[in-house]
Amino acid sequence: MTKPTTDATAHLTRRGFLRTSATAAAVAAPYFVPSSVFGETAPSNRITVAFIGTGNQGFLDLTLFMAQPDCQVVAVCDVNKGSDNYKEPSDVRGREPAKALVESTYAKRSGSGKFKGCDTFNDFREVLARKDVDAVVIVSPDHWHDVMAIAAAKAGKDIYGEKPLGLTIAGQQAMIKAVRDKRCVFQTGSHERSNPYVKAACDLVQSGAIGKVRRVVCNIGRQNKLGPGPGWEPTPIPSGFDYDMWLGPAPEAPYHKDRCLYNFRFIDDYAGGQTANFGAHSIDIAQWGLGTSLTGPKEVEYVYADYLPEGSLFNAATFLNFRCKYENGTVLDCVTAEPSVRTAFYGDDGIVSIDNQGQNALVIPRKLTPEKLQKRVKYHSGGDHVRNFLDCVKSREEPVAPIEVGHRSASICHLGNISLKLQTKLKWNPEVERFEGGRSDEANKLLSREQRSPWKIS
Ligand SMILES: NC(=O)c1ccc[n+]([C@@H]2O[C@H](COP(=O)([O-])OP(=O)(O)OC[C@H]3O[C@@H](n4cnc5c(N)ncnc54)[C@H](O)[C@@H]3O)[C@@H](O)[C@H]2O)c1
Structure with missing residues (x-):
């Protein structure tokens, strides 16, 4: 994971250009902002960043990026000009609120109370x-x-x-190819990889502290919204919302106010339900602890799944369990639960369990002695996933959650969803990333999806 994959000389960056070009000031003029905003960070060392998607998580990520002194958010893009109807009714998000957040944050930092310099885009x-x-x-x-x-x-x-890295395994493979062909730095947003606490817990498991791991349980949260039931009627598209560009490569579908913002995660055309939403976290931790970050299981099996009534807008599984088996016999169970525990490893000699916030890992040795009842791994300081990304943009080193790692953990979410759809057990070959035997023809068709014209993943 430490091998540099990008070549600074092959990847001509704006910053490199600024350092070498006599015309730099003219080219990048809009972003030479007062040093009071970015302290001592010279423009040539400042990473200019644009956001694509400024909704629920976009706002959180925006604050994390803006907190870094050597990074400047210069543009925000969203097909929503600005509205509520996000995760919480009071959340007002979209490109104009995002621009306002960026400019007010930098204005506060400037001391003068003024800052302009964040552009907005729909496309x-x-x-x-x-x-x-x-x-x-x-x-x-x-x-x-x-x-x-x-x-x-x-x-x-x-x-x-x-x-999660993408919606399908084929789409994710195409992402890897493009990123590696172009030698880009890519950080998957699995921020637990930068959490020293989760790292300590996964290191313990990998070091054999709980013996051979027989089972790992990955909890995923319940569905927190229900959406409209059978017989729902389309609602008018709000002004300032480019619905066609929101749908993009997904199939044509009538607009409903509960289809898009935040709720897309419960609809199969756009996401993988809570399996992929939470599983991209809990399964990624499992892969890390098991030392299988760059491969996957050999088998995936449907155990059970419940859904909202047929005809509901939300059609992802609401309550589920699927089970994977690795080459060495370790079982991974992904299950709907109240995830106070996110991921728990069960070994011959004890248990390591990591809580939902990644701030508590409990090590429970199997042979209890008064001194060794249980041990908590201490959380020191918040690891910084964004910081790691920005450092790698400068150094061209590999970040802590490279695209292949994100691919393999998201793939398990997709494999699980395919087993739930077909209600069966499937053999998976992690080397060639294809299903084999049994109902593999049907299952392999679900590795990719049609893209609505003109969008393509090639
Ligand atoms: N790392 C984490 O812990 C974490 C937490 C929550 C969400 N996420 C991920 O973040 C992503 C977004 O989730 P969310 O909850 O913020 O959803 P959201 O619906 O609140 O925000 C997504 C935004 O993208 C915009 N958008 C849609 N199509 C667009 C397009 N073509 N161009 C520009 N903008 C477009 C939408 O209008 C919306 O404002 C998901 O992939 C989700 O899994 C990660």
Whole structure:
């Protein structure tokens, strides 16, 4: 994971250009802002970042990026000009609120109370065409991740891409190809990889502290919204919302106010339900502890799944369990639960369990003695996933959650969802990433999806 994969000389960045070009000041003029905003960080060392998707998580990621003194958010893109109807009714998000957040944050920092210099876009392709943007943060719904990341890589941008990596295994493979062909730095948004506490717990498991791991349980949260039931009627598309560009590569579908913002995660055309939403975290930790980050299980089996009534807008499984088996016999159970525990490893000599916030890991030795009843791994300081990404943009080193790692953990979510759809057990070959035997023909068809024209993942 430490091998540098990108070549600083091959990847001509805006910052490199600024350092070498006599015309730099003219080219990047809009972003030479007062030093009071960015302290001592010279423009040539400042990473310019654009956000694609400024909704629920986009706002959180925005604050994390803006907190870094050597990074400047210069543009925000969202097909929603600005509205509520996000995760919480009071959340007002979209490109105009995001621009306001960026400019007010930098204004406060400047001391003068004034700052202008964050552009807004409806179409992400216009963001990618800008030569003065070093990196993009992709926080759009899952059905867009592959198309956007591939276009961003082709435009020479480094990418912080939210989890789960993509909507399909084929789409994710195409993302890897584009990122590696173009030598981009790509950080998957599985922020637990930067959490020293989760790292300590996974290191313990990998070091054999609990003996051979027989089973790992990955908890995923319940569905927190229900959406409209059978017989639902379309609702009018609000002004300032580019619904066609929201749908993008997904199939044509009538608009409903509960289809898009935040709720897309419960609809199969756009995401993988809570399996992929939470599983991209809990399964990623499992892969880390098991030492299987760059491979996957040999088998995936449907155990049970419940759904809302037929005809409901939300059609992802609401309550589920699927089970995977690795080559060495270790079983991974992904199960709906109240996830106070996110991931728990059960070994011959004890248990390591990691809580939902990744702030508590409990080590329970099997042979209890008064001194060794249980041990907590202490959390020191918050690891910084964004910081790690920005450092790698500069050094061209591999970040802690490279695209292949994000691919393999998201793949298990997709494999699980395929087993739930077919209600069966399937053999998976992690080397060639295909199903084999039994109902493999049906299952292999679910590794990719049609893209609505003109969108393509190639
Ligand atoms: N790392 C984490 O802990 C974490 C937490 C929550 C969400 N996420 C991930 O972040 C992503 C977004 O989730 P969310 O909850 O923020 O959803 P959201 O619906 O609140 O936000 C997504 C935003 O993307 C915009 N969008 C849609 N299509 C677009 C397009 N073509 N161009 C530009 N913008 C477009 C939407 O209008 C919306 O504002 C998901 O992939 C999700 O899994 C990660």
